[in-house]
Amino acid sequence: MPKPQRAMLSRRDLLFVGGATAAAAALPSWALSATPVKKFALETSTQALSQIAPAPHPATRVWAYNGRVPGPEIRVRQGDRLRIDVNNALDEETTVHWHGLRVPVAMDGVPHLTQAPIPASGGRFTYEFDVPDAGTYWYHPHQRSSEQIGRGLYGPLIVEEHNPISVDREVTWVLDDWRLERDAQIASDFGNRHDAAHNGRVGNTVTINGHVPETFDVRRGERIRLRLINAANARIFALRFAGHQPRVIALDGQPVTPHAPADELVVLGPAMRADLVIDMMGAPGKRYTITDPFYRRLEYRLIDFAYAESVLRDTPLDSEIALAANTMPEPDIATAERHEVRFNGGMMGGMMMGEGGGGMINMMEMMRSGKMWLVNGVAATGHVMDPLVTLRKDRSYILDMRNDTAWHHPIHLHGHSFRVISRNGNPTVHREWQDTVLMAPRQRVEIAFVADNPGDWMFHCHILEHQAAGMMGVVRVV
Numbered sequence: 001m002p003k004p005q006r007a008m009l010s011r012r013d014l015l016f017v018g019g020a021t022a023a024a025a026a027l028p029s030w031a032l033s034a035t036p037v038k039k040f041a042l043e044t045s046t047q048a049l050s051q052i053a054p055a056p057h058p059a060t061r062v063w064a065y066n067g068r069v070p071g072p073e074i075r076v077r078q079g080d081r082l083r084i085d086v087n088n089a090l091d092e093e094t095t096v097h098w099h100g101l102r103v104p105v106a107m108d109g110v111p112h113l114t115q116a117p118i119p120a121s122g123g124r125f126t127y128e129f130d131v132p133d134a135g136t137y138w139y140h141p142h143q144r145s146s147e148q149i150g151r152g153l154y155g156p157l158i159v160e161e162h163n164p165i166s167v168d169r170e171v172t173w174v175l176d177d178w179r180l181e182r183d184a185q186i187a188s189d190f191g192n193r194h195d196a197a198h199n200g201r202v203g204n205t206v207t208i209n210g211h212v213p214e215t216f217d218v219r220r221g222e223r224i225r226l227r228l229i230n231a232a233n234a235r236i237f238a239l240r241f242a243g244h245q246p247r248v249i250a251l252d253g254q255p256v257t258p259h260a261p262a263d264e265l266v267v268l269g270p271a272m273r274a275d276l277v278i279d280m281m282g283a284p285g286k287r288y289t290i291t292d293p294f295y296r297r298l299e300y301r302l303i304d305f306a307y308a309e310s311v312l313r314d315t316p317l318d319s320e321i322a323l324a325a326n327t328m329p330e331p332d333i334a335t336a337e338r339h340e341v342r343f344n345g346g347m348m349g350g351m352m353m354g355e356g357g358g359g360m361i362n363m364m365e366m367m368r369s370g371k372m373w374l375v376n377g378v379a380a381t382g383h384v385m386d387p388l389v390t391l392r393k394d395r396s397y398i399l400d401m402r403n404d405t406a407w408h409h410p411i412h413l414h415g416h417s418f419r420v421i422s423r424n425g426n427p428t429v430h431r432e433w434q435d436t437v438l439m440a441p442r443q444r445v446e447i448a449f450v451a452d453n454p455g456d457w458m459f460h461c462h463i464l465e466h467q468a469a470g471m472m473g474v475v476r477v478v
Contacts, residue, residue, distance in 0.1 A: 081131070
């Protein structure tokens with residue numbers, strides 16, 4: 001069997017290597033550690049089969065890490081050092097991005113911007129970094145991500161607290177949807193212009209942990225910590241827990257003051273996560289349905305809590321559910337420098353003008369070229385581009401973001417977490433830390449953070465068809 005070949009390094013790739021070495025002294029203190037290394041291995045495949053649709057439908061051919069969807073759960077403790085060896089058995093290049101983790105830029109997994117892509121058919125790459133913050137995260141490719149993720153390449157990454165809260169059980173649900181044909185195979189219409197110009201590739205089959213579930217078994221009195229991860233290309237989930245009162249304790253991995261979700265809906269845009277504590281106080285032997293009414297006239301049943309006849313306890317646990325704070329530096333709002341970022345384009349977005357290679361062109365011309373979304377008037381044509389903003393290390397910043405479109409956009413910043421401080425001029429109740437914020441149509445959102453992680457960082461919509469069609473930029477920290 002021939003040995004895997006590494007791609008030849010270009011001059012730019014050599015700069016990545018040299019830059020990573022030279023930047024070591026400039027890494028944040030949390031990125032330097034002498035702790036033991038926790039080792040994992042991931043191998044991509046295009047030949048895995050997964051029973052996504054329930055029998056008697058046939059198994060679906062998927063792309064997978066280690067032969068399964070989702071990929072294996074990577075679980076470590078806060079402060080651990082991770083080493084993940086990736087073997088790429090796809091017939092195309094790939095990378096792995098560690099979504100939400102504040103890693104050094106050379107480990108961020110963005111092709112051509114932070115690393116050379118992992119070559120096809122046996123290429124290898126080793127990611128190694130410390131994990132500064134506890135929380136719920138996930139991993140996925142950033143190379144042709146709309147199809148690679150859409151075919152099943154993703155998995156959960158859980159970082160445990162040093163002193164976790166007391167629960168009876170902890171559960172992770174990776175939520176996804178799939179566009180399946182009648183034979184239960186994945187539809188091949190990735191990258192079509194209709195999806196790109198509207199709300200992305202919304203599928204027709206919703207799964208939890210890679211299959212369509214019927215029930216989730218519980219006992220009265222049980223306290224469950226439920227970690228939710230939205231791995232869908234474009235679907236926004238809004239979960240209603242009938243007969244139960246979930247409390248949100250973390251968003252995007254970061255602790256938040258425990259609270260009931262607004263309007264009794266747990267809303268997650270693509271790439272977003274939420275940790276819930278749920279005291280199971282339903283009646284023994286009964287079933288309670290979780291529904292999702294986010295899309296008008298398309299409400300569906302996700303799963304039922306199915307109560308056993310036996311009872312664990314008659315009253316909820318009386319213990320603290322607030323999580324300890326993570327390690328993000330607090331932005332100084334009073335002295336923070338402000339930058340405006342505007343998101344434009346898409347259907348019903350008006351005939352916005354954009355800069356696209358040949359100068360200023362109108363929206364119809366952009367749509368014909370497949371580039372129909374813009375950030376500050378520019379449609380990205382790849383991961384390498386001039387920065388939207390250049391920020392000074394360890395200074396505080398506010399990004400004043402305006403969604404000038406008719407569609408939702410989950411906006412993700414790599415390498416940092418930020419506080420969401422206002423929506424449409426109104427201060428947020430919880431000033432939540434996030435790395436992906438869902439912006440409603442025509443909404444204005446302000447986020448604040450300390451630019452403490454040097455490098456060129458992707459800043460993009462995580463509706464993957466929007467990203468591929470131009471809604472992507474770079475934030476530079478020097």
